[in-house]
Amino acid sequence: MLALLCACWFLVACASGASVGFDASLGGPEEPNRDLRAIVTETREEIARRRREATVLYAACHVQPSASLDTTEPQVTGLVLFRQLAPGGRLDAYFDLKGFPSEPNISCRAIHVHQFGDLMPGCDATGPHYNPLGVPHPQHPGDFGNFAVRGGSLWRYRPGLAASLSGPHSIVGRAVVVHAGEDDLGLGGNAASVQNGNAGRRLACCVVGLCGPEHWERLAQEHQQRRERKKRRQESKAA
Ligand SMILES: [Cu+2]
Ligand SMILES: [Zn+2]
Numbered sequence: 001m002l003a004l005l006c007a008c009w010f011l012v013a014c015a016s017g018a019s020v021g022f023d024a025s026l027g028g029p030e031e032p033n034r035d036l037r038a039i040v041t042e043t044r045e046e047i048a049r050r051r052r053e054a055t056v057l058y059a060a061c062h063v064q065p066s067a068s069l070d071t072t073e074p075q076v077t078g079l080v081l082f083r084q085l086a087p088g089g090r091l092d093a094y095f096d097l098k099g100f101p102s103e104p105n106i107s108c109r110a111i112h113v114h115q116f117g118d119l120m121p122g123c124d125a126t127g128p129h130y131n132p133l134g135v136p137h138p139q140h141p142g143d144f145g146n147f148a149v150r151g152g153s154l155w156r157y158r159p160g161l162a163a164s165l166s167g168p169h170s171i172v173g174r175a176v177v178v179h180a181g182e183d184d185l186g187l188g189g190n191a192a193s194v195q196n197g198n199a200g201r202r203l204a205c206c207v208v209g210l211c212g213p214e215h216w217e218r219l220a221q222e223h224q225q226r227r228e229r230k231k232r233r234q235e236s237k238a239a
Contacts, residue, residue: 057084057165060215061176061206063097068122069203075099076204078154080111080176081216084165091161094219095147095154097178097204102152109149110183110199113142113163113208117173123202126175128195132168136194138185142171143197146183157223171208178204 061080065073078097085092095111114126129140137143141163147154163171181200188198 055086056213058082058211058213058216059165059172059208060211061208063176063178063204063206064119065099065204066123066202067120068124074101074180074203076178079215079219080206080208081219082161082163082165082171082208083213083216087166088164090159091163091165092159093144093157093161094216094223095144095156095158096219096222097155098153099204100149100152100154103149107149108146108182109154109203110146110179110181110197111144112140112177112179112183112196112199113144113171114175114177114205117175117207119175119205119207123175123177123205126177126202126205130171130174136186137197138183141169142174142176143183145185155223155226165208165210172210173207175205175207177202 059082061082063076063078063080065075065077069075076097076099078099079094080096081094083092084090100107100109113130114123114128115130116125116127118125118127129137130142131140133139138145144158144161147156163169165172179199179201180203181198183197183199184193185197186194190198192198
């Protein structure tokens with residue numbers, strides 16, 4: 001019987017990759033299942049990570065110039081990406097746009113989610129701001145506010161946006177619109193201010209569609225590299 005128990009213990013230790021030995025501090029044999037338990041823990045953590053990852057939603061919006069714009073107008077293109085880590089959670093977003101007039105000073109451009117994912121005959125077809133709760137601007141879920149444009153381009157990471165990629169107020173299938181002007185954030189003192197922020201003409205737009213994590217991972221890496229380059233430039237200037 002003792003021989004059988006020893007044989008079983010030896011097999012378990014070998015299967016788990018554990019070394020067979022003795023722990024002097026405990027005064028007995030080193031726990032043979034320790035590595036096995038580590039494997040089980042790692043497997044559980046991996047399953048939990050994959051479950052969490054399965055609930056993450058990603059969406060992409062490939063921005064194109066409004067089809068109704070004259071070709072002499074700024075031709076704004078680029079990508080807006082969204083990520084929702086958990087159902088009901090807020091959105092993180094990357095905005096990466098170019099084609100604005102290359103002005104010497106920084107300008108501000110408004111970006112919103114509009115009601116319809118219809119881009120023809122131009123961004124005007126996207127209708128008013130997406131406003132499922134009937135509230136004034138700038139309390140709409142897609143009121144992303146103003147974005148600084150430098151040297152004709154705009155790139156920005158914005159966490160914690162109030163919009164959603166799931167549920168009854170999802171912005172999937174709706175449009176992101178890039179405006180020519182600045183959002184007055186409802187402080188303009190007229191009716192349009194609490195509807196759309198008097199943000200001016202619609203330069204470019206796109207339809208939000210669900211996608212995999214690849215775009216997000218690529219842009220996150222690019223933004224990290226940009227931040228590092230910017231930091232190095234600032235450090236070399238300060239030196
Ligand atoms: Cu708008
Ligand atoms: Zn709004």
